[in-house]
Amino acid sequence: MLLALVQARSLLVLGVVSLFFSQILALSVPTPRHIDGQTPFLPPQGERKHRSGVLPPLRNTVGWVDPRLNGGQFLDYTTDTLGEPLNIIISSESDPDILTESGMQTYIKSIGFSRECLGLHYGHIHDADLGDGLGRKPEQFLGRQHYFPIIGTCWESIRGGHHFRAWRQNGTEANSGAWFLGASQEMDSSKNHMIVDDGYNRGRNYIVERATAGSHWRGMWWKAEVEWRDGLLESGNQGVNHGIEQDGLVAILTVHRL
């Protein structure tokens, strides 16, 4: 009887302990990734950037230039104080064709995007500073996921889906020719183009998956290599439009023509 009671008690203790650990595990899943594995709390401003993975600007990167070397940043300017992550770079080591605007328009069709619906731009234009001497410049390109040929992007405009904004790093002070993309997944337009939960990471991953799987359009074939970079963009939602958390990783794509 006593033994049974002791056993029941230890089972209970075991249950409580394992519940406790499973809660810790469950809680640790959605928290933003940090370079040192610390759970987020808000340390003093000076320390925060380092803790969340932002490292000093990089030099001698091949195929692109770190915008932070010359006053730029990896958040665009949606407003003066909030921005969306520039979470993909298409390096200038890529197929030279896709570094041009018309070549880029062709390439994005191969990964399921096209230029905005009938060339109509609705909504807000974002600026970005790529540190190329041009300061904040308006987006040069907006690609939307298409579901149907021809009217495809019109459909996406109504329904929501994946999209990206693109800027080319081609000012005289950093004339790499690379494309910088801010990718995200949107809700439908009844929600006024809000970004879905985890929409920045999802938008980025969607493009990276398609590009690295290989793609083709009208007899042209491409396949991208990806390098993931930590420390360019602050993880979390500090200064991020809509306050949506993102993991701070930037995908550097080198797209090869096959």
Ligand SMILES: *[C@@H]1O[C@H](CO)[C@@H](O)[C@H](O)[C@H]1NC(C)=O
């Ligand atoms: C930079 O690239 C954009 C996008 O292709 C283009 O519109 C612009 O004219 C280019 N600027 C320079 C200085 O080459």
